[in-house]
Amino acid sequence: SELPLYLLLGLVCGLVSLSLSKLTSFMLAVSDTVQSNLGIPKAAFPIVGGSTVGLIALAYPEILYWGFQNVDTLLESRPLANSLSADLLLQLVAAKIVASSLSRASGLVGGYYAPSLFIGAATGMAYGKLLSSFTSISDPLFRISILEVASPKAYGLVGMAATLAGVCQVPLTAVLLLFELTQDYRIVLPLLGAVGLSSWIASKGGTSVNNVRNSKPGNRYRDYSVVTSADAEESDGRNNGICEIESSLCLNEGPDDDADSLASEMSVSQAMRTEYVRIPLRSDVMDVVSLMLEAKQPYALIVDDDCRLVGELTLRDIQQSLESLMRRKIRPQVVTVSDLCSLWGKRRSVVSRSVTPNTSLVSAVNLMNELGLSHVAVVHEGGGGGIVVGVLDMESIHVTTR
Incomplete structure (x- = not known):
């Protein structure tokens, strides 16, 4: 009964993946234009990029990478972990997209695997919490079973795979990766739907980050x-x-x-x-x-x-x-x-x-x-x-x- 909700999550993750690709291309073009027009040396760009990411991290320290503890925090899988609200999760998605694009454009070394998992987990958790808030009823006498949805963690896991598939265009890898983590056959069908839809939207919407990554700044x-x-x-x-x-x-x-x-x-x-x-x-x-x-x-x-x-x-x-x-x-x-x-x-x-x-x-x-x-x-x-x-x-x- 929740399959349409997972498909909608795949649609959202596809749009998020597309926004990361488009913003990365835009940042690369801007850095290339600034370098060619102003004659700024390439060595200065990592300094500017690192400083800007550091300023963003002052407000959102979760965007910094210190292992997959970041993702565990988002999925609330660690004991005594503080629960993050849906609006804060959405802010983290936007901040992480900007920071990743800025890092890539400034020449800092990094990939898209870990950022896509972080962005996907935050997107899925926010989506799951919003669904829970819409479908939950405080009085158990009026609780309708058909309106009950899975925990936000399930949507967070599927969001990780869907965003990874959309950003890196590796749908089969994303499906196998998440199934290996969960070992649960019940998640396969919604996972396939969300991953396939996200990958299709990202591929139809523009250049994947694999192509952006293999080109020079500004697509010169x-x-x-x-x-x-x-x-x-x-x-x-x-x-x-x-x-x-x-x-x-x-x-x-x-x-x-x-x-x-x-x-x-x-x-x-x-x-x-x-x-x-x-x-x-x-x-x-x-x-x-x-x-x-x-x-x-x-x-x-x-x-x-x-x-x-x-x-x-x-x-x-x-x-x-x-x-x-x-x-x-x-x-x-x-x-x-x-x-x-x-x-x-x-x-x-x-x-x-x-x-x-x-x-x-x-x-x-x-x-x-x-x-x-x-x-x-x-x-x-x-x-x-x-x-x-x-x-x-x-x-x-x-x-x-x-």
Whole structure:
């Protein structure tokens, strides 16, 4: 009979999870804007963030983390623990969301696992206490059994799992975690409903904190990223026939013939990597370096606004260019990819080093050997700078023809 109430709790936890994700993204954007416009050093942000969180903790000391004793206090599972009112629990939810977002934006080390459990426990306990206050009747003669609800602790436990699923997008992990804690089969059905609804709302409402966490402050990589062939197919519907697979490396499933004879029968689309670093001309060079290091790629493909190949940029190119520019008293922070292209002429020299998905693998290997290249861009159209759909390198060729 309480299943609709647990579903409503899942809805509330989904909205709370979404608010944490949105506020984190907003804080990251604000910190990035302040840093770029005012030139404040990165080392100052943790000081400001820690000081602000400390000021919040003066009013709400429960938001500080000293182990899972915080959650035990919220769930009132410790002996002689003071009971917290519903309005104070809601204030703790808001304070913890602000403190967690501010900590993430200021560069302080921390995750979302423990904060999501704290926020979920406080949300569930507040929800349970509000339900109890609405359904309780002081006179036992008029007590109606159908109006009786579970204790706030039960809603607090389900709120923990639902918020964890919404924030981190791990619904199955949240369900198994709570069942392991309770060892009670009766909680499984309402738990599944609340967790599923919370995860769905958070996923439909915007970016999860997993994606926010893996990006730089302010989402400065919004114009360039590590992309796959699926992203390229969305921008150009003519890429039908290219190998579609979730892996970043398209492998041939044929028999193990001799590598040379196998390569002669294969096309580039069967061996190319569909994951690569793509950057526009207007990108800041320092951001490009961070992205390449994060993706563990020594090179990046330069594209225009239509995702057409313009050129290529390597870490060695960037290092040599910045050394030359610094001798001219030019700050690296103001240098863009377009500046480096103009300096080294990359826009004219790299476009011809590309192949199409239908090119035979042997022809591509011969081209790479002739030019002394370890990799070559794969474009949908001819060598005039077509839509980029992948990268072919020697490693992928060896793996495919093994």
